[in-house]
Amino acid sequence: MNKDVIKTVDQLKVYLNTMKVDSDLKSDIIEGLAQNSMSLTITHHVLNLIDWNNPSTDPIRKQFLPLHSEYLPSHPQSRIDSLSEKKQEVSSGLIHRYPNKLLFLSTNYCPTYCAFCTRSYTVSNDTEFLKKSKLEEAFKTRVNNLVKYLKSNPNISDIVISGGDIASASTSMIDIILSAIINIQTLKTVRLATRTLLFNPDIFLPKTQLFELITKYSSRFKSQGIELSIQCHFNHANEISTTSQEATNSLFNSGVKIRNQTVLLNGVNSSHEAQKELIHKLISSNIEPYYVYQMDMVTNAEHFRTSLKTCIDISKSLTGLFPGFHLPRFIVDLPFGGGKRSVYEYDFYDDKYGVYWFRSPAISDDKIYFYCDPLKYLNAHIQEQWIRKKSISAIYNLD
Ligand code: SF4
Incomplete structure (x- = not known):
């Protein structure tokens, strides 16, 4: 144990x-x-x-x-796999949503589990509430499939290696993945997604196996013209411990770029002050504030969601306080696989039903994607309509 x-x-x-x-x-x-x-x-x-x-x-x-x-009841439009990743899975653990980007799920596990996890449909062991859909193929088969897929899709220049958390995969597994893709000339960026700089930063300190592996591959990838970076996930300044900072500063000094993504969480970081403090701490830890995500419409995490307006207001309040290259992009990852859009890019907002209408031309020319505010922001009789009608289609008579 x-x-x-x-x-x-x-x-x-x-x-x-x-x-x-x-x-x-x-x-x-x-x-x-x-x-x-x-x-x-x-x-x-x-x-x-x-x-x-x-x-x-x-x-x-x-x-x-x-x-x-x-806990609050989930919005009727929420889904366990809110981003429809399973629909965009081209083989076990390989998700292809954008024309030039690919997501590889290396493992189903993380060293700690976040209760708001968007990938709760597959990450962690089964719970009383949820049976998980696990990665079906063996690890080496999945890596072989990844290499074949990259070779047959030369337009893919970016890959995110995620999970779960890559730090839950062994260093030998990470080694296998990176050595398998290092000679793929069409790749330009490889991103290792991890929250373990929070969960257990000790394993990223100099002289550890993981640190040595990442810094070694960072140099090798660089000589191939590919950037190997870390995509970390801090949501609050309190999460960045002195050990986290020691690890990120050491990685940075060894030439490894680290970018942070944050999820906007109600009562956790849903204020101007919390986001400002986080950005300051990220910058002073040599981490680039990259994305702030509006919380996804994932089932059983409703109490973490804010309105989209909260996200937009925080974004506006931060503009001008940091150089543009230190200011994170505020993003909504559209339900049903519409991909990431700036929170400002909606075509229409229906304030009666709390529904934002987005288009996402990189994913689909004609489809409209909807992001819905939590019901608590709506009038009581509209909340009742949502609960009775249960779906966007019924609300707008789309069937
Ligand atoms: S670290 Fe990421 S994948 Fe793991 S539980 Fe948290 S949000 Fe989910």
């Missing part, structure tokens, strides 16, 4: 007792686990970043140990 990771309710109870967590809150946390789409796995490093004197409002506790009392 890895002593640095908590994986059972009993272990968590022992930890909460040590932290002297109030018994009502403790029950709320334990009941919240039964409702979570993600199985229980959390590193001590993450637990120790939580302010246990103020756990109710703590932005880290909210993401990983949501309370039963925080």
Whole structure:
């Protein structure tokens, strides 16, 4: 058993007792686990970043140990696979949505699970709430398929190697992936997606196997004209520990670019101040603030969603406070596989039903994609209509 990771309710109870967590809150946390789409796995490093004197409002506790009392019913238009990745899967774990970009899922696992995970349909073990759709093919078969696919689609110049979290794959697995693709001349950028610079930054420190592997491949890829970068995921300044900073500064000094993506989460980072503080800390950790995502319409994570206007307002409030190259792009990843669009790029907003209409020409010339605000922002009788009619098609009589 890895002593640095908590994986059972009993272990968590022992930890909460040590932290002297109030018994009502403790029950709320334990009941919240039964409702979570993600199985229980959390590193001590993450637990120790939580302010246990103020756990109710703590932005880290909210993401990983949501309370039963925080959950809200999902929007009728929410989906477990909200981005329709399964529909865009060309072979096991290989998702091709954009003409020139590819997503490779290396593993189904992460060192800690985020309760709002967009990929909850496949990531983590099964939970009481959700049975997962697992990667079907063996790892080496998937890597072979990846190489074949890249060779037969020379227009693909960018690949994101994700999961789960690449840090949950062994260094030998990452080695296998990178050595398999390094000679593909049509690639220009390779991105390693990980949240482990938060979960367990020790494994990215100099002289570790992972650090040595990434820096070695970074130089090799560079000599081939390919940028190998890390795509990390910090949502709040409190997540960036001194060890995280030591790791990111060392990677940066070894020539590895690190870009951050943030998910806008209600009550976690849904304010001007929280985003501003995060950007400052990212910059001072040699991490480029890259994206802030509007929270996806994923089932069972409704309490994390804000209105799209909240996202737009925060974006506007930050413009001018940082040089443009340090200002993240505020993005909505459109439900049903419409891809990423700037939050400003909607064609129409129906404020009665809280529906934004987007087009996404890179994905489809004629299709309209809808992003819906949480029902709590709408009038009570409109909320009732949504609950009765259940879908966009019924709301707009599209059938
Ligand atoms: S690290 Fe990423 S893939 Fe893993 S649970 Fe969190 S959001 Fe999901």
